[in-house]
Amino acid sequence: VALRSVLIIGTGLIGTSIGMALTGQGRKVYLRDRMSSNALVASSLGAGMVETPTDVDLVIVAVPPAVTAHVVVRALSRYPQATVTDVASVKAPILEQVRLSGADLGRYVGSHPMAGSHRSGPLTANGDLFIDRTWVVAAHEDADDSCVALVEGLARLCGARVEVMDAREHDQAVAEVSHVPQIMSSLMAGNLVGVRASHLRLAGQGVRDVTRIAASDEDMWTQIITSNRDVIGTQLEKLAAALNDVRSHLDSPQVVFDFMKHGVEGVRGLPGKHGRTQMDYMHLIVEIPDSPGALARLFSDVDAAGVNVEDLEIEHDRTREVGYISIAVQPEKAEELAQAMTAAGWALKDEYCTDIVRKG
């Protein structure tokens, strides 16, 4: 399927970034925005031309979620040969609205590039925004295969990894990993309003991380949240119950511990770099020699082995009163490090752990 010419409607962060990526790949890109100054800036950044085409292969609707379905329906009618996609963060309600409009559903394939910023507008755009990011293509039973392929091609041209997913399942997933985290971040940030400046000065990296995305565009998020409200509502009910539970048991170390532990488990389940689960490492265990000099040598031998150390921990054997250094490495590097350490004269506990140690 050839993708030669594209019309992008809406030149905010996402629309402009797509334009920059496609122009970089030699595609002809037309830009349109309700605010002509936005389109002008997008064009000056190299995202395309501010012209109205007579025909294009693909129309990308990159306007705010609340008006997306409306613009999609108009584009399907205005460009009867073109495939039409959109980039809104919620997919099922838009598909439903397009279906209800009676438009040519075969040419509509929604999508969702999972990239963005807590800032908005064309000035923050970047042609590399989608590289190695996930781009969900919301195929549906009425979509033409060639149109699905064209939208998948768009995502790949922008450097993204394609995930084909049903619209409802997408909406469930983004509620869990994006919309609800956004609400919790905003909830926490809202609680800082009215906190004394002398107290805010004690803020460290933790609260900054937790509240960073609370600075996101409130208008866009209002549209996202209200259109995905059913899935989000169910999630927030669970969260409210968990919050009330811990809140009414703050004097119980066991309840607080279980609550914190549950959080540790949740964050460890997030895929790490390259999709690897954060705990999928192999652990080499070396007894701590009873002299400071020996330990320094141990660290230097680990360095010299040239294997990337993912984590270092001390493990205690309370009965024998000895300690061990546990060295976590990628499973495929364990053998290499074990050989290097053995060659350097270190005794590894139990040869080394041949199983992946799942912590926590």
Next chain:
Amino acid sequence: VALRSVLIIGTGLIGTSIGMALTGQGRKVYLRDRMSSNALVASSLGAGMVETPTDVDLVIVAVPPAVTAHVVVRALSRYPQATVTDVASVKAPILEQVRLSGADLGRYVGSHPMAGSHRSGPLTANGDLFIDRTWVVAAHEDADDSCVALVEGLARLCGARVEVMDAREHDQAVAEVSHVPQIMSSLMAGNLVGVRASHLRLAGQGVRDVTRIAASDEDMWTQIITSNRDVIGTQLEKLAAALNDVRSHLDSPQVVFDFMKHGVEGVRGLPGKHGRTQMDYMHLIVEIPDSPGALARLFSDVDAAGVNVEDLEIEHDRTREVGYISIAVQPEKAEELAQAMTAAGWALKDEYCTDIVRKG
């Protein structure tokens, strides 16, 4: 006040890092830990000697919060000439326990270095951990001035900025900016348990940031939270009410918008780098010329002026149908940039904004 010799009890991340900083400053540091392998590793990292001193100027208690008061009381009795401090994240309950024990309160000055990591143990220690970080010294009415001065000196030796604060006020502040954010992060992370792997693959940077500190040590946090439960409980009550409010109005764009907006306000109130509020910038406003080439020239002239641009935004004048580029810079740089831009031939709207524009 001279600080020559120090005993550090507890060689986890904080104790070991203090030892490394003090050793680096030429102080004599003794280390003790319930787990001898921890003390051994700390010593091998250059944090001090694993020896028991007969006398020291200062004892630093860096053990878990739940046992801190107990160890402080023993240290006051064992080293009758020494000042004793601790590094626990909660201050009022410890002061109260030390007072109730009948110990020599004049020599006890609690403190709280506001630095750490979501990892723990001596292997994660670092002598630079406290540089430019806040270190709260919890002075109290019964403390000897010389002991307060010694603890302030400790913080400065480690490179930290000292904030003297009443214990209760400290506990209120850290509940607001540290303990409650920790709980909200753990709450959100706990909600990820049971989410399908195919959904977790859609996780982006946002949810990772929100949940990063949820990976912190659950044992230590249980002790912190239960000992500061009164202040935290009041905060969580407010949060639960706000959560319930937005949850039961997810179909109201106005309620959701106000909720998100409140979050934006909260995060903007956090002090930026160097303590500057994030919005305290001066904005230079340039009309967008009606040609792409002109805009590219504008950006290149801004670059050439050598002034750090904090933010760029497009502002729209809907009546006149023109757009403006708003360039945010540090107030003391505004005049310089304005002159450079005028010299380069650009017309600034209203000369330039002489007032600090407070956004949002």
